[in-house]
Amino acid sequence: MSRVGKHPVTVPQGVNVAISGNILSAKGKLGELSVRLTDDVEIKQEGNLVWVNPRNESLIARKMWGTARNVIRNIVSGVNEGFTRRLEINGVGYRAQVQGKELVLQLGYSHDVRYPIPTGIEIKCPDQTHIEIHGANKQQVGQIAAEIRAFRPPEPYKGKGVKYAEETVLRKEGKKK
Known part of the structure; x- marks a missing residue:
């Protein structure tokens, strides 16, 4: 039941x-x-x-x-009401901004990553290290957040990368002498 x-x-x-x-x-x-x-x-x-x-x-x-x-x-x-998913960017020189109908991400690659914003979805960057994805379709909002996170997932040693705001990155200890 x-x-x-x-x-x-x-x-x-x-x-x-x-x-x-x-x-x-x-x-x-x-x-x-x-x-x-x-x-x-x-x-x-x-x-x-x-x-x-x-x-x-x-x-x-x-x-x-x-x-x-x-x-x-x-x-x-x-x-x-809609659904909102928040992402955080950690790392020196890593940042995001919205330019027109594109989200432009600088994630340590030799080029900027440009992500086109689909219709029905609103993406805001309150500052350079935070991204807010808002829309009516919960599945679509989650899928877009996962695609943006996949450009540079957080790594376990320094925690650099794109992560969900509520996500906790398990940190590993580095090399020992």
Whole structure:
């Protein structure tokens, strides 16, 4: 029995949810998102609550029950508030800045790394060593943060590189004489 799936998703004011078959679309102040859910779950809307129930008692249906509920919650909260991922840059001479529709990173390579900012995503650099990625789609925000981090992941000896703000880099001891 899914503990997560038992609870309904509350739809806040200003968000419109439309259900047609297994396609759920939500429209809010940050845009419109839609998702196609599996046939193993049933979606119902009652007022400002969205309920998810399994269609049968199969193992797949019970597994997808909680998953579908959390996907719906992410879409509803995404079009209402959005999601933010913060990155930090550590290292001498490492910095980032937004130039037009590109994020320009100087990460110790012989050239600048230019990352085009996709539509629907907002990237800000409050200072040269911090990056904030904001958008309505949680999966897309996380994917972009992972791609930027992959340009120069943090190394374990000095901690240089791009890391998530909440990430802790396990440091190793250097060579001994």
